[in-house]
Amino acid sequence: MxxxxxxxxxxxxxxxxxxxxxxxxxxxxxxxxxxxxxxxxxxxxxxxxxxxxxxxxxxxxxxxxxxxxxxxxxxxxxxxxxxxxxxxxxxxxxxxxxxxxxxxxxxxxxxxxxxxxxxxxxxxxxxxxxxxxxxxxxxxxxxxxxxxxxxxxxxxxxxxxxxxxNNRMGAYQAGSHLCQLGHREIGYIASNVNLHNFEDRKDGFQEALKKYDIQILPEHHFSVAPTMLSSQEDLKTQIKAYLATGRPLPTALFCECDYIAISAMKTLTELGIRIPEDVSIIGFDNITESQIISPELTTVHVExxxxxxxxxxxxxxxxxxxxxxxxxxxxxxxxxxxxxxxxxxx
Missing domain, CATH: 3.40.50.2300 (Response regulator)
Known part of the structure; x- marks a missing residue:
């Protein structure tokens, strides 16, 4: 054995x-x-x-x-x-x-x-x-x-x-993709734990949006735990509070890693928000689970x-x-x- x-x-x-x-x-x-x-x-x-x-x-x-x-x-x-x-x-x-x-x-x-x-x-x-x-x-x-x-x-x-x-490159690719798809109201779901890799991803994503003269509004920033693949009550609370203001959600969300993206997809689905019809979502890492989730996750592949x-x-x-x-x-x-x-x- x-x-x-x-x-x-x-x-x-x-x-x-x-x-x-x-x-x-x-x-x-x-x-x-x-x-x-x-x-x-x-x-x-x-x-x-x-x-x-x-x-x-x-x-x-x-x-x-x-x-x-x-x-x-x-x-x-x-x-x-x-x-x-x-x-x-x-x-x-x-x-x-x-x-x-x-x-x-x-x-x-x-x-x-x-x-x-x-x-x-x-x-x-x-x-x-x-x-x-x-x-x-x-x-x-x-x-x-x-x-x-x-x-x-x-x-x-x-x-x-x-x-x-090359975190900046990957996030730049993600931001460029959303802009090229015509999205202008774009949100960002960050990790509630600060990591050097994630800081570089934020910089790269914002650099791509700047090229298209787009800024992420303060109210379009959300944060969650970066280690859960299930839905998160914390994110659900944040989204509910945002929707209670009467404003529409961003048409797209970039997530700092695939864990966050998959968790966000499950959380939004539980709230009756359709992916990608209502909100497009992009992750980062291309873990195996990114192809198991439905719909399959658009993401940045890390070799x-x-x-x-x-x-x-x-x-x-x-x-x-x-x-x-x-x-x-x-x-x-x-x-x-x-x-x-x-x-x-x-």
Whole structure:
């Protein structure tokens, strides 16, 4: 039996199985117990990890700081991160490296980053930087040294390797699309958690609208939790309050990520607002669920496979070749038009 088989039986990701078998944090006790029970019942024995002296096993660590912003404790079940991890694991295997998982709760940042640095036996680290600030990343880099790549974020002034998304480009594509469809009353649904990626998306979207001499009115700004795929009472309250003023809704809404877009579609539908007949909606990320929702979501595709490959290759290059000069890589986006956005008709 392989880890993949245990994952299927337990109904979890391979990453969750790895966490459970290695005793690492990052999953609930209930999930850990279920995985371990299935492993015992099927006689699964993890392969022993060879010591550094034997030198035949090379490994990278995937390090995540949870419970801050969009990255939850069970982040590996969130669609965007689940897909990203899959591609990282694939690239590591192709390059002859194993992938270890480590999770640190942001509440214990100072203590646990010291412990991780002291105990870490991997050759290099890929750090999920989605929810981290420049100060956080500077402190982590100081502890972990040069064989570190930060994934899904980018701060130009830090001497650290970054692989991120061209967020401005993606949001610019979304804004241009709505304007070209004839929409002039356009709204914006933001995350109620501030993230660097989302700030860049807002800038790119507003830049596109400015080209068409369009501004988002203050009353057309809404905000919601960025980690829910279900309808949200908070957004429902905001929309109801807006409609109570007697003003029509914007004819289109841009959402800072697909989680928000899918949640908005469900919320608006519950209020009797039709997508896209009454309101066009665009998301960002192109997670798998964007094609399951009805109507299928128009969104900005993030090339997660390319990002994963670049991150793995960059950290391996740092390990095997050595790099004094760090790199900042932003992967361009691709706009994907589906059925949640249509031409505006007066």
């Amino acid at each position: 392989k880890m993949e088989d245990i994952a299927k039986l337990a109904g979890v990701s391979k990453s969750a199985v790895s966490f459970a078998l290695s005793g690492k944090p990052g999953i609930s006790n209930k999930t850990r117990e279920r995985v371990l029970e299935i492993a015992r019942e099927n006689g699964y024995t993890p392969k022993p990890r060879l010591s550094g002296i034997e030198g035949s096993v090379k490994s990278l660590s995937f390090l995540v700081f949870t419970n801050s912003g969009i990255v939850l404790e069970e982040y590996y079940q969130q669609p965007f991160f689940r897909e990203l991890i899959h591609f990282i694991e694939e690239r590591c295997r192709a390059k002859g490296y194993s992938l270890l998982f480590s999770t640190i709760n942001m509440a214990n940042f100072d203590q646990e980053i010291v412990t991780f640095a002291e105990d870490n036996q991997s050759d290099g680290v890929i750090l999920l930087g989605t929810n981290l600030t420049p100060i956080d990343i500077s402190e982590i880099a100081k502890r972990l040294g040069p064989s570190l790549v930060v994934l899904d974020n980018c701060f130009d002034t830090l001497p650290v390797h970054f692989v991120g998304i 997660k496979q390319r990002m994963a490959q670049l991150a793995v290759d960059l950290v391996i290059e740092s390990i095997e070749v050595g790099q004094e000069i760090t790199s900042k890589i932003r992967v361009d986006t691709l706009f994907v038009e589906r059925h949640s956005s249509v031409t505006y008709k007066q």
